[in-house]
């Protein structure tokens with residue numbers, strides 16, 4: 001699981017199954033601990049030396065402790081990890097991250113410590129298992145003192161095991177048939193949407209200096225300005241968008257495969273007159289939480305802190321600063337794109353066809369996601385995983401307001 005390349009789609013499923021089994025162990029161990037604390041265990045043979053009794057009891061309690069702490073530390077890994085990958089219990093429901101790590105600054109360092117601990121504890125379970133099985137066999141075949149027989153599950157316990165293993169079997173088969181990553185792998189990709197191997201460079205009129213938390217430059221509008229930008233000059237054409245016939249989508253690449261997604265909620269204010277371009281203005285506001293790509297696992301990751309961080313930054317905006325005609329029906333809008341409070345001036349080329357009172361604007365722009373603080377943790381920056389280039393496409397149908 002750990003050593004598989006990120007490009008292996010099965011890696012994701014292995015991790016999800018690992019976490020699902022581990023969390024099941026945590027739940028079952030918790031039940032078992034409650035049971036153990038409220039019930040008596042069979043007595044150990046009277047002839048057994050005191051040190052062996054102590055060793056046997058010590059092993060049992062060490063088992064309980066390890067089976068409780070190991071999955072808890074595993075859960076801590078995924079909760080503190082800057083990758084912020086969600087956990088779905090056998091694809092049936094999402095398990096929240098543990099809430100204790102909000103204030104952690106160096107998440108990668110803490111993740112590393114938990115990973116080391118998790119591995120150590122897991123191998124300690126194996127060591128203990130060897131000791132436990134060895135001792136049980138010695139009691140059964142050398143001492144022949146009835147201890148092994150007393151360990152054998154009774155009828156009720158056998159039924160319980162059958163129910164638990166049967167239930168886990170059903171859960172695994174549900175995951176395998178409904179595995180969202182598997183579905184995504186087989187989803188057909190429209191050839192027209194495939195991003196070329198060498199994407200065109202992003203047109204940034206500013207150097208993307210410090211990517212995360214970059215300051216909004218003085219030339220860019222402040223949020224207060226954004227709110228007031230679109231006061232219409234005298235009789236400038238105002239267009240109202242037909243959202244049912246318009247779309248805003250993004251196209252990216254994961255593990256070498258193209259995926260596409262869209263925003264179901266965005267609003268655009270358009271003051272546009274081909275003859276009064278210097279006064280024309282466009283403002284778009286996108287509700288980042290409405291991004292979806294049709295892949296449940298990916299979609300559950302997108303709102304997380306590493307990506308859109310939708311709780312902190314529910315919207316992204318584009319506000320034009322000037323619009324130029326390029327000849328024919330081609331235009332370009334310069335303006336500030338703000339995602340997660342990081343603003344950059346971008347150039348948005350688009351074509352515009354106006355027929356009577358109706359207009360259709362279509363455009364495409366390539367962005368470097370890291371310029372806007374999207375997926376900047378080291379784990380998202382490798383050659384594998386999510387490509388840095390994300391293509392944004394829009395198709396806006398609007399009607400001229402009277």
Ligand code: HEM
Nearest residue numbers: 002018019022023025067070071074075077078115119122
């Ligand atoms: C008794 C239960 C568990 C056992 C015995 C166990 C065992 C292991 C083992 C042996 C590894 C491989 C370590 C390595 O070679 O790097 C591992 C990795 C991992 N486990 Fe668990 N695990 C358990 C529960 C969980 C749970 C409940 C979660 C999360 C909800 C979890 C999350 C992880 C993660 C994220 C890794 C990968 C760490 C890395 O990439 O280095 N585990 N686990």
